[in-house]
Amino acid sequence: MRARVPQFLTAGLVPRATTLGLLASLMAIAPFGVSTPAAQAATGTITEFNNAKRPGIIQNSSSDPLGLTVGPDGNLWFTDAGENLQATGGAAAPPKQIGRFHLADGSLSFNPAIDWFPNGEPGSVPVAIANSGDNNLWFANFGTAANDVGAINSQGGNPLGAANPFGVGVLASTITDITLGPDNNMWFTMFGSGNIGHIGRDGSNFTALKLPGGRSAAQPVTTTVTQNPQAITAGPDGNLWFTIQQSKTIGRMTPGGTFTEFTPPTTLHGLAGITAGSDGNLYVTAEGDSTANPSQPMRPVMSGNGSLARVTPSGVIVPIPAPAGAPRFSPNAIVNGPDGNLWFTDVGDNSIWRFNPLTAAFTPFPVPTPGAFSGNVQPTGITVGPDGNIWFTENNAVGGLARLTIDPLVQLSPSPAGFGTHLPGSTTNVAVVASNTTSNAYTITSAPTITGPNAGDFTVVGNNCNATSPLGPLASCTMTIRFKPTGTGTRSATLTLGVNDNATPHTALLTGVGQAAVPTFGPASAAFGNSFVHQVTRPVNFSLTNVTGVPVKVNSVTLGQPHPNDFIIGSDTCTGATVPDSSSCTVSVSFAPTTVGPRSSSLTVVANGAALPSSILSGTGVAAPPGSNPGNGYWEVASDGGIFNFGSATFLGSTGSIKLNKPIVGMARTADGNGYWLVATDGGIFAFGNAKFFGSTGSIHLNQPIVGMAATPDGQGYWLVASDGGIFAFGNARFFGSTGSVHLNKPIVGMVAAPDGEGYWMVATDGGIFSFGTSKFFGSTGSIHLNQPIVGMASTPDGQGYWLAATDGGIFAFGTSKFFGSTGSIHLNQPVVGIAATLDGAGYWMSATDGGIFNFGDARFFGSTGSIKLNKPMVGLAPAT
DSSP states (O other): OOTTHHHHHHHTSOOOOOOOOOOSOOOOOOOSOBOOHHHHTOOOEEEEEETTTSTTSSOSTTOOEEEEEEOTTSSEEEEEOOOOOGGGTOOOOOSOOEEEEBOTTSOOBOOTTTSEEOOSSTTOOEEEEEEOSSSEEEEEEOSTTTOEEEEEETTSSOSSOTTOSEEOSSTTOOEEEEEEOTTSEEEEEETTTTEEEEEETTSOOOEEEEOTTOOOTTSOTTSOOOOOEEEEEEOTTSSEEEEETTTTEEEEEOTTOOEEEEOOSSOOTTEEEEEEOTTSOEEEEEOOOEEOOTTSTTSOEEOSOOEEEEEOTTOOEEEEOOOTTOTTOOEEEEEEOTTSOEEEEETTTTEEEEEOTTTOBEEEEEOSSTTOSOSSSSOOOEEEOTTSSEEEEEOSSSOEEEEEEOOOSEEEESSSEEEEEEOTTOOEEEEEEEEEOSSSOEEEEEEEEEESTTGGGEEEEEEOOOTTOEEOTTOEEEEEEEEOOSSSEEEEEEEEEEETTSSSOEEEEEEEEEOOSSOEEEOSEEEEEEEETTOOOOOEEEEEEEOSSSOEEEEEEEEOSSOGGGEEEEEESOTTOEEOTTEEEEEEEEEOOSSSEEEEEEEEEEETTEEOOOEEEEEEEEOOOTTSSOOSEEEEEETTOOEEEEETOOOOOOSTTSOOSSOEEEEEEOTTSSEEEEEETTOOEEEEETOOOOOOSTTSOOSSOEEEEEEOTTSSEEEEEETTOOEEEEETOOOOOOSTTSOOSSOEEEEEEOTTSSEEEEEETTOOEEEEETOOOOOOSTTSOOSSOEEEEEEOTTSSEEEEEETTOOEEEEETOOOOOOSTTSOOSSOEEEEEEOTTSSEEEEEETTOOEEEEETOOOOOOSTTSOOSSOEEEEEEEO
């Protein structure tokens, strides 16, 4: 299990408390805990789909499959709850945390290139996912940083615009489960704050309903919470039912918000999952207690005192004795199966159990992989697939999905029934057969019906599966279904047939695709609102959906005028891809304003040589007030390319251990701070993290050596500057002029890019300033006597000022830049070699050749190398976000 578990050990299962009170009466039921001979003869088979069988289903060592549901497209959708473990020496959070496992087409396939999708908040730990019944899915993001819920469509795109995911407003809510309520709102448990939340499927009308032991948005995060709702489901009575862990009780809430609490007659330790059963009752699981496991700290030893319990709609709770042969009985996730039985994971015994609510018989199905589950976590995913089998997630070190095929009774086939791609208004028929695979005789109890998001596109046009008709041993009947799409894209519905072989009707997923003339791209617009200059917003996902009947080649994805440098294309599975029919690709875009004021651009996709209608992007750059966005760290770089990172700056690689042709003289970071470049005196470029290589001068003869570099605001290009002021532009960096052909009084020592990417400044050792493009001249020291030469410069976020730094740490401020302090009047052990401004322009750092850091204004000190021996001297620094 990943290092995510300790967080859940403290937040997922809270310290046990004594349960008070007994129910006045118990429901009369059949004897519980029966383990029958049939349990030993179960024919269910578990098949695992982990990284060995489906490479890419685990993205890195922090990956953790957890939530699971069936999507509107008939495929399985799951969450990767892996966290960022770099601070403890582990892996970074998986880059995309919503996965799609292809089940509708029968391929049981997973392609990591097209089946991973972002959840809007990288590393935010999505733990639960649910089908919202409107062609979308909703996920719950665990963790105090994300604290939100969001929607994703069946193509993996963002269906609700820039506001998606949606914050829940109560800090540290650590959301653990989400479900579709009877009122067609999405309901979820806010475990950390003791609230039950709901939100409209269009993202409107969020409401937090505080439990008596919960915490409101107005109360501080330190307020004690004594009721932690864990799992939630829609009950057979039209209400929402949920487990409450710390108080060890069961909660019921009406769609109108009326809360009732029910206390079990005996303590249910570690309450976990809940589901509605086929007998009209609800069933809850309790994992039980656990003890520490010193040899495997991430895997506590379950005590075996877990429980299964039945809850009537009136709130009577009846604990069910544990089955024989289960020494570590620890039920966790639970679902009602298509056979009318309850199916649940047993963490302690590494098994899946079947419980028959009519006979009270338990049947175990051991999981092949040892230790497939981890204790003391949220209920892992378990669901009924459209194939009529039980699917679940395994969150061990291998991870993945698994299928348990249940004993065959009466089956509908094909299921899912695929109708292919057809033009709107055209028709095609598919026969769905109901087969009795047993030696028993059954009766059809109700005629076939069609329900679901696009039920009007499917019609029963032929049928001999009539109500009250017998279905003898090995007999079958046929239903002919016609598909006539009324729109484009994926169309789905559910065919239902009632048979008395079990307590639930039989279903088959019906899927077809309405063919479009050209691929579609959207949403049509994204308004990012206000954002501080140089801060990167959450991404908005755009999807290209191909339902044209033929593959589509995506030629390019580009940002258009007037302000393309104020938006950043992040994840992009479209450019250069050939998108098969009935598939999609996604592009994520973030807003990173380079200056104050309204900024806009367009996102245009060219597919099969033709441009699709552009999506309009807009936002407003807002000046960050001093101290609001100073940056949280910095990098220092030595002449051998050794990188020293402090604060939030992440180490992404260096050249410190390789032989260089020429020494390093400078560095620049990418817009989001997840990459950087190093440049040598011959113009050789070394790119790390998400920094891309766009070209270099390493293989050509230079008149003078390179002395510095600057990156474009979107990180898609850079400039190099030589000591004679010669400029070399790569990527989307444009050439605006140079001093390469004029005589300079003193050599150039550095450069800074204009915030809008449409210009740059160069500075000489005498403080002479040379401005090009939109960069304005605000003053220089070129005509005055300096105690020490200038070694670097930095600009304000709005480009209306700059600072110069000398080797003695003297600071010269021009334009709107303010003087915050200097070392010009004190003795330095080593000379200053560089300066970097904070992101809000209210401070700056200077770095000396020994790595000593001097911070002024709102620039905070995060560490230095001033007291250690360096192999090579420092030559520069760059700020982190």
